[in-house]
Amino acid sequence: xxxxxxxxxxxxxxxxxxxxxxxxxxxxxxxxxxxxxxxxxxxxxxxxxxxxxxxxxxxxxxxxxxxxxxxxxxxxxxxxxxxxxxxxxxxxxxxxxxxxxxxxxxxxxxxxxxxxxxxxxxxxxxxxxxxxxxxxxxxxxxxxxxxxxxxxxxxxxxxxxxxxxxxxxxxxxxxxxxxxxxxxxxxxxxxxxxxxxxxxxxxxxxxxxxxxxxxxxxxxxxxxxxxxxxxxxxxxxxxxxxxxxxxxxxxxxxxxxxxxxxxxxxxxxxxxxxxxxxxxxxxxxxxxxxxxxxxxxxxxxxxxxxxxxxxxxxxxxxxxxxxxxxxxxxxxxxxxxxxxxxxxxxxxxxxxxxxxxxxxxxxxxxxxxx
Ligand code: AOF
Ligand code: ZN
Numbered sequence: 001x002x003x004x005x006x007x008x009x010x011x012x013x014x015x016x017x018x019x020x021x022x023x024x025x026x027x028x029x030x031x032x033x034x035x036x037x038x039x040x041x042x043x044x045x046x047x048x049x050x051x052x053x054x055x056x057x058x059x060x061x062x063x064x065x066x067x068x069x070x071x072x073x074x075x076x077x078x079x080x081x082x083x084x085x086x087x088x089x090x091x092x093x094x095x096x097x098x099x100x101x102x103x104x105x106x107x108x109x110x111x112x113x114x115x116x117x118x119x120x121x122x123x124x125x126x127x128x129x130x131x132x133x134x135x136x137x138x139x140x141x142x143x144x145x146x147x148x149x150x151x152x153x154x155x156x157x158x159x160x161x162x163x164x165x166x167x168x169x170x171x172x173x174x175x176x177x178x179x180x181x182x183x184x185x186x187x188x189x190x191x192x193x194x195x196x197x198x199x200x201x202x203x204x205x206x207x208x209x210x211x212x213x214x215x216x217x218x219x220x221x222x223x224x225x226x227x228x229x230x231x232x233x234x235x236x237x238x239x240x241x242x243x244x245x246x247x248x249x250x251x252x253x254x255x256x257x258x259x260x261x262x263x264x265x266x267x268x269x270x271x272x273x274x275x276x277x278x279x280x281x282x283x284x285x286x287x288x289x290x291x292x293x294x295x296x297x298x299x300x301x302x303x304x305x306x307x308x309x310x311x312x313x314x315x316x317x318x319x320x321x322x323x324x325x326x327x328x329x330x331x332x333x334x335x336x337x338x339x340x341x342x343x344x345x346x347x348x349x350x351x352x353x354x355x356x357x358x359x360x361x362x363x364x365x366x367x368x369x370x
Pocket of ligand 1: 029043044049050051053073076079081082083085105108
């Protein structure tokens with residue numbers, strides 16, 4: 001009787017402790033069990049720092065000999081920023097390794113498990129696979145497809161309006177929904193917005209530790225705070241060094257057709273992309289962002305970008321905050337989808353989760369085909 005799922009569940013608990021900090025690396029947890037006792041535990045905290053297995057092996061010390069290691073992702077076999085975990089497990093004398101899933105990183109892709117097997121270790125994988133997929137949506141999508149995982153945040157009234165005709169839209173964000181957004185921003189690699197939003201609202205687009213809920217603060221101490229990269233679609237070079245987001249901690253990438261010759265503060269980069277349909281080619285941009293190791297993108301922008309991303313098929317998940325208000329016929333729509341005439345052409349989504357956040361509802365949806 002191995003109790004594999006029990007220990008793997010603990011390994012996932014540990015893996016999730018890294019969910020605000022590991023990007024571009026995956027969230028990985030590891031538990032080492034000997035004679036029915038956990039003798040070592042660890043998780044990956046930050047790229048460049050030791051992998052989960054190394055922390056767990058350090059804690060187990062000599063007790064790792066003859067033990068079983070539970071890892072939420074296949075142990076790596078390559079020399080990256082750190083040496084291979086497969087080698088460390090072999091050197092420690094572990095006799096059995098259970099991995100939740102294989103690592104799709106082409107630098108690993110089965111070689112870690114193979115290496116362990118070759119060393120005479122009993123290897124097992126495919127335990128709690130659904131959990132393994134869910135914990136690394138961004139990393140897995142990037143490794144498998146070369147595209148980042150995209151979450152599109154929308155705020156709507158009960159009748160699906162996003163703002164009054166005037167553009168007034170502050171009503172949507174109940175303090176609880178805003179707090180929820182802070183947490184979801186914090187869990188993403190990058191926040192994508194547009195120059196239209198920057199010019200209209202001059203947002204900071206940062207994670208404010210003080211505004212996170214206390215449960216998140218507990219697992220994410222202030223000193224670990226990481227700012228997701230702010231990526232601004234700015235095809236007409238309208239963002240200036242005076243805008244608020246430019247002066248925030250962390251990086252800002254201005255996605256442009258043509259860089260300007262200005263001196264920008266440290267942390268600001270201009271990236272150039274080809275044009276498509278009067279703006280930036282979003283598909284090319286997403287591929288380039290994945291090449292820059294962006295795993296998961298949180299989109300906070302207006303109806304125009306929302307529509308363009310949806311029409312390009314680039315959205316993996318919708319996060320819709322629905323406020324219990326009616327805005328009526330003059331309110332603006334949630335996303336611009338011009339040319340949609342027939343019901344048969346309407347993109348279909350599947351509800352994955354419905355939750356009440358303060359006075360609002362939060363809906364989480366995935367594309368029907370996904
Ligand atoms: C593991 N355990 O805890 C993690 C793994 O640059 P490095 O050395 O940090 O390597 C990063 C790659 O290693 C990453 O892309 C993924 O394939 C794997 N991550 N592997 O055995 C861990 N974080
Ligand atoms: Zn490793």
